[in-house]
Amino acid sequence: MDKNLTIHWFRQDLRIADNPSLYFAARQGSVITLYIVDKQQPAMGRASEVWLHYSLKKLNRALKHKLMVCQGEPLQILTDLIKQYPVTHIHWNRCYQPWQIKRDQKIKLQLAKQGVQVKSFNASLLWEPWGVLKKDQRPYRVFTAFYKHAFSKAEIPRKSLACPPDLENYQLPLTTKIDDLNLLPKSNWYRQLISHWQPGERAAQSLLDDFLNSKLYNYKTGRDFPAFDFVSRLSPYLHFGEISPHQIWWETTSLNSSDNSQHFLSELAWREFSYYLLYHYPDIINQNLQPKFDHFPWRQNRSQLLRWQQGQTGIPIIDAGMRELWQTGYMHNRVRMISASFLVKNLRIHWQQGAAWFWDCLFDADLANNTLSWQWVAGCGADAAPYFRIFNPVLQGQKFDPEGDYIYRYVGELSKLPVKYIFAPWEAPAEVLQNAGVVLGESYPKPMVDLKQSRQEALSAYKNLTFEEDKPQ
DNA sequence: TGAAATGTTGGGGCG
DNA sequence: ACGCCCCAACATTTC
Numbered sequence: 001m002d003k004n005l006t007i008h009w010f011r012q013d014l015r016i017a018d019n020p021s022l023y024f025a026a027r028q029g030s031v032i033t034l035y036i037v038d039k040q041q042p043a044m045g046r047a048s049e050v051w052l053h054y055s056l057k058k059l060n061r062a063l064k065h066k067l068m069v070c071q072g073e074p075l076q077i078l079t080d081l082i083k084q085y086p087v088t089h090i091h092w093n094r095c096y097q098p099w100q101i102k103r104d105q106k107i108k109l110q111l112a113k114q115g116v117q118v119k120s121f122n123a124s125l126l127w128e129p130w131g132v133l134k135k136d137q138r139p140y141r142v143f144t145a146f147y148k149h150a151f152s153k154a155e156i157p158r159k160s161l162a163c164p165p166d167l168e169n170y171q172l173p174l175t176t177k178i179d180d181l182n183l184l185p186k187s188n189w190y191r192q193l194i195s196h197w198q199p200g201e202r203a204a205q206s207l208l209d210d211f212l213n214s215k216l217y218n219y220k221t222g223r224d225f226p227a228f229d230f231v232s233r234l235s236p237y238l239h240f241g242e243i244s245p246h247q248i249w250w251e252t253t254s255l256n257s258s259d260n261s262q263h264f265l266s267e268l269a270w271r272e273f274s275y276y277l278l279y280h281y282p283d284i285i286n287q288n289l290q291p292k293f294d295h296f297p298w299r300q301n302r303s304q305l306l307r308w309q310q311g312q313t314g315i316p317i318i319d320a321g322m323r324e325l326w327q328t329g330y331m332h333n334r335v336r337m338i339s340a341s342f343l344v345k346n347l348r349i350h351w352q353q354g355a356a357w358f359w360d361c362l363f364d365a366d367l368a369n370n371t372l373s374w375q376w377v378a379g380c381g382a383d384a385a386p387y388f389r390i391f392n393p394v395l396q397g398q399k400f401d402p403e404g405d406y407i408y409r410y411v412g413e414l415s416k417l418p419v420k421y422i423f424a425p426w427e428a429p430a431e432v433l434q435n436a437g438v439v440l441g442e443s444y445p446k447p448m449v450d451l452k453q454s455r456q457e458a459l460s461a462y463k464n465l466t467f468e469e470d471k472p473q
Numbered sequence: 474t475g476a477a478a479t480g481t482t483g484g485g486g487c488g
Numbered sequence: 489a490c491g492c493c494c495c496a497a498c499a500t501t502t503c
Contacts, residue, residue: 386475388502391474391475391476395476460503462503
């Protein structure tokens with residue numbers, strides 16, 4: 001009997017449900033499920049490695065302990081497997097980081113020469129980046145235009161696929177253990193970090209259910225308040241493919257079409273837009289999408305960067321955010337914008353240094369989203385915030401954390417300071433500070449920069465930028 | 474997915 | 489009764 005044997009190569013699709021590559025592999029015969037730690041790949045962030053470890057464990061369990069893991073060079077590993085086993089097909093779901101695209105093209109070509117059928121599928125984007133273009137065949141650079149086109153003119157996202165029935169998972173001898181991949185760091189800091197999370201497909205499903213049942217109804221306004229849990233927190237799961245955007249899309253649209261669900265879908269579309277831009281402009285990892293920013297006078301300042309990273313800026317809402325990141329591998333989106341704006345505008349430190357820190361600390365660290373979001377805040381991205389849009393962290397706190405709940409949660413030094421002064425402790429009368437047991441500069445830092453002055457400096461730096469561009473050459 | 478500066482309006486206190 | 493001032497509240501402009 002000539003039965004098919006397919007290798008399904010897991011990458012950023014660590015799920016069984018709605019996994020096209022796995023689904024079609026299972027339908028045509030037995031399957032080898034494989035995960036490779038690619039030693040050639042750019043370094044993952046440290047938090048991401050921790051997540052990956054636990055996610056692989058969960059996946060392996062769901063596959064009845066038949067997930068093969070190894071590390072090395074994918075082409076070599078796949079070639080060896082073809083030689084040893086009667087492999088007829090190799091499947092994977094597409095990845096979209098520039099290095100992945102390059103790698104996969106090469107591998108596909110080489111494997112085809114060896115007589116196996118190689119197929120790739122779409123598992124992580126609602127719209128393929130090459131499928132959405134302006135009339136002049138160039139990519140969109142404005143979100144709303146992109147979204148309108150994708151939403152109304154592009155192909156409707158496919159519906160979720162079922163779990164593959166009766167996976168005949170081919171057992172391979174001699175597999176590396178997940179523990180051998182050394183994804184966990186030597187020290188124990190990660191235990192506290194991961195304790196806030198439950199990686200894996202099943203947890204993603206229940207987060208989605210929970211979100212659609214009880215949080216979505218207040219999403220549009222609730223999503224701006226970092227103290228409250230009105231966001232989905234699905235971002236890490238989306239990054240690792242523990243849930244598909246297709247499933248989220250269809251479950252949300254079939255629920256209702258309120259403002260809230262529309263808004264949630266548009267956030268999902270921002271993710272698409274980031275992937276889209278990264279596909280069309282792969283240089284934006286290291287380069288400003290708008291070249292006029294190439295000569296922007298960024299400041300190089302290690303000690304200021306460090307204070308920002310450690311949540312010791314002396315501005316409570318920012319410190320709260322940076323500490324949330326450090327302690328939980330996550331930061332609420334509203335606070336990401338505030339703290340990023342502070343780094344890039346008030347401190348005028350290069351967005352790439354902020355992006356690098358987030359990359360290392362976030363469980364949802366994602367090249368497309370992280371890069372594009374930082375460029376957006378810095379003003380050098382597509383459809384970016386105008387240069388003069390500078391967040392005032394005091395006002396933002398008053399507006400979006402009016403009771404100070406979020407700040408109190410992460411900035412314990414100020415726990416006795418009344419709400420009235422929690423957003424700007426330096427403005428509190430000496431007596432109030434004393435009663436709260438706060439000594440500015442000792443128990444809690446003084447603000448590291450003057451907000452008003454640094455705002456002015458940023459404005460004039462950014463303004464020069466536009467003048468330079470307007471000058472005739 | 475901002476904030477500050479500036480302009481306008483309208484109600485109430487008060488001579 | 490009336491005009492004047494003050495100022496909060498809102499609107500518009502500017503960076």
